[in-house]
Amino acid sequence: MRRALETLVTGILRSRLGVALALAVVVLGVVGAARLVSGISGDDPGLSGAPVEPIATVDPTTGNDGVLATEAPPTPRTSPGAPAPEEVARKFATAWLAHDGVPAEQWFDRLRPFSTAGLAERLSGVDPAGVPADRLTGKLEIVTRSEELVEVNVPVDAGTLRLELVAPQGRWLVDAVDWERG
Template sequence: MRRVLQLLGTSVLRSRLGVAVVLAIVVLGIVGVARVVAGPEGRSTGNLQPVETSTAEASADSREGDDGVVEPAPTSSTKLDPGPSLSPGGAKPETVAEAFAEAWLDRTAKADAWHAALVPNATAELATKLEGVDPVVVPAQRLTGPPKVVPQGSGLAEVSYPVDSGTLVLRMVVGQGRWLVDGVDWERG
């Protein structure tokens, strides 16, 4: 090693370029070792066990596209959660969202009346969060277009309304047999 250092000269090793070259060699060496250890697909092959799936599941996945998530197949002893259910004749999410949005945009109301108008269409958690809020801080004044409803899953949806200053986004959930607003967001337009 001493002989190599003498050949390179101490001035080269002390220079910034010399230090950069040595660091680059060290980093490339570490990356090379990591790739060798990681295996052919770039994943660590440590103590991983293969996941077994049945051929019926595999063929269903190939038809629908593989999302990379492996879930165990339900067994006969597993009770499936039917998810939230709507009462017969329950209002659509956009109908509830519009009633909530109209009340939310009423910046002229007194704080107590404003909150009381929101409560019938909000979850208990959201109603609690909105207690004491002054409606003057609402960043919009009116709806300017139709809603856009995006289902998010069983009993979940997102309803977006264009407003005069951006977009009002309401997170909807099924609760108490009907759609309720569970979250309010505003995106500047």
């Protein structure tokens, strides 16, 4: 026995191959002992104790917060007898474009019935000569944001007139005017 241990220590464990084999036996022994102690066999797929159903990260009763809308946009609400938002937008745009040779006060008086008080205040004193377009060139594009907010894109000869209409009491009025050169 002593001779066998001597040969083992002096012969085999002094070589790189012998050390590698000894380490492999130790590692396999540790892994085998761990498997025996933990009781897990190699036949079970997946993690132990994993849920059977998918994990929900959002309450399923909350609304859709996705980028693509699945519901139809709301219908603009108009009081009985009041004009629809597209009609108000067309009348405002027509009055806005009728600026050649018209005094500022007369031009403003044509816009006032279709404007909110805030917009009328901002338009007061504006020189109509600065209006960069002269005529409508296509169909109005209406984008409904809510029952009381609508955006209307009006194509004109020099670009697009963008109008924002609000209807807090069901009567549509232009609240903001923007311009995009075409």
